[in-house]
Amino acid sequence: MLVAVAVDADGSPVSVSWSGDARRNIIVWMDHRAVDQAERINARNSPVLQYCGGGVSPEMQAPKLLWVKENLQESWSMVCRWMDLSDWLAYRATGDDTRSLCTTVCKWTYLGHAHMEQWKESDSRDMEACGWDEVFWEEIGLGDLELGLLPGIPVGTSLIDAHAGGVGVMESVPDAESTTDIPDESDEQAICHRMVLVCGTSTCHMAVSKNKLFIPGVWGPFWSAMVPEFWLTEGGQSATGALLDYIVENHVAAPLLANHAASQSISIYELLNKILLSLAHEQNIAFVSALTQDTHVLPDFHGNRSPLADPKSKGVICGLTLDTSEKHLALLYLATIQGIAYGTRNIVEHCNVHGHKIDTLLACGGLAKNSLYIQEHADITGCPIILPRENESVLLGAAVLGAVAAKKYPGVRDAMKALNAAGKVVYPSSDPRVKKYHDAKYQIFRALYEQQLSHRSAMAQALQ
Known part of the structure; x- marks a missing residue:
């Protein structure tokens, strides 16, 4: 959970809200109040930006802190410590303010490969830019922050929640002899063919590589930020579980559907999945996915984190009618799931174009329990x-x-191999009609964003 926690010298909360309420002392990851600050930071083209996909996101910490400094000066002057939630919890438990390499590298622009001894030998020039880039913080107006983590200092272990999920699942692969359909996992490079989907309110797409891969619009490469001695690539979608909840809960049929689900002692999503299977049978449709041939969703309701890195992107629903039935809600729900999945396909393809060789996904989190998803x-x-x-x-x-x-x-990777374990493996449909159908819808998905850019440009010109 990417959360900025603000406390004073005594550890008491400091408000980051216009209300001044000290209980409101955190800025949650999905808060986009700092879009303008992120754009100004990115316009400086600092060398550190290449390690976060070419630009910081408003979901990262530097823009958030800059917003507070520019808008809540009294709070800014009171804050003694800015901390990620995982570091805050470690601090509360121990009183030790040593920060995690995971949080500082992934969200604060700390260049963690300062800790890699062989890096010093191979590229001494780049070492000058490792650790904290003081020039970067001065240029963006946050030079007054105290950045005390020095290269070589022992770092207390804590992880961002999604990264902990990656550690908990990335080695969850079947034994080689148990299936012939999963790529051979015997050599060390096999882990670099996997991507973990940590599926919750948002989805984080975590992949690792032995070489640092710079991928436009995708966060990283982050050295040892999740799996030690590997570079982390971190893609993401800012609204997945939250988007499905929004689509379902704001439909006029939602209350009735919720009552029906409760009467059957199942979740509303299990009931929607049952309705879709019934619809496919009633309409004599070969596969459930084809029910959405007239409905298309661009899921950027909270901007696009990857690979477009466009926080101003908006969601699009194409194909609405006056239908207010439970069946219509089920179709809209399915089209939204597909839109999210097309976003994942876009991230995977984009990463592979830029050097990854991802061919296997591992999924965890609440949405991973939804079989249709x-x-x-x-x-x-x-x-x-x-x-x-x-x-x-x-x-x-x-x-x-x-x-x-x-x-x-003896190490994190050893523990992962010992404690991670595979459960069910879900394979793509072998029906060529399914692939043809999704290839066509994927092109529509891509076109929806291009059309949005065109509309945005036209309206900007109209307002000049």
Whole structure:
């Protein structure tokens, strides 16, 4: 959970709200109040920006802090510590203000490869830009921050929640002899062919590589930020679970549907999946996905994190009618799932174009428990999706770190291999009609954003 926590010298909360309420001392990851600040930071083209996809997101910490400094000067003067939630929890538990390499690298622009000894030998010039780039912070107007983490200092272990999920699932692969459809996992490079989808309110797309890969619009490369000795590439969609909730809960049929689901002692999403299967049978449609041939969704309701890095992007629903039935809600729900899955396909393809070789997905989080959601992702990306045996992968990732700290295993990777375990594997449909259908809808998905850019440009010109 990317959260900026503000406290004073005594550890008491400092408000980051216009209300001045000290209880409101955090800025959650999805807060986009700092879009303008992010744009100004990115306009400076600092060298550190290449390590976060070419530009910071308003969901990262530097723009958030700059917004507070520019808008809440009294609060800014009172804050003694700005901390990520995971670092704050470690600090509260121990009183030790050592920061995590994961949080500082992924969200604060700290260049973590300052800790890689062989890096010093191979490229001494780049070492000058490792650690904190003081020039960057001065240029963006935050030079008064105290950035005390020095290269070589032991770092207390904490991870952002999505990254803990990655640690808890990335080695959850079947034994080689148990299936012939999963690529051989025997050599060390095999982990670089996987991408973890941590599916919750948003979705984080986590992949690692032995070489640093600079990918426009995708966060990273972050050195050792998730798996030690690997570069992390972090894609993401800012609204996935939150978007599905929004689509369902704001439909006129939602209250009736919720009552029907409760009467059957199932979730509203399980009932929607049952309705879709029934609709496909009633309409004699060969596969459920084809129900949405007239409905298309661009899921950028909270901007696009990857690979477009456009926080101003908006959601689009194409194909609305006056239908207010439960069946219509089910179709809209399916089209939204597909839109999210096309976004994942876009991220995977974009990463592979820029050097990754991702061919297998692993999914964890709440949405991973939705069978329709996972099957649509498999069909749309063309990748098998491995579900972990352990449902709570973020907690397992934390347990991995704890086991290493307790010296039960010599390293994080050893603990991951011992404690991660595969559950069900979901494969893409073998029906060529399914692939043809999704290829066509994917092109429409891509066109919806291009049309939005055209509309945005036309309206900007009209307002000049």
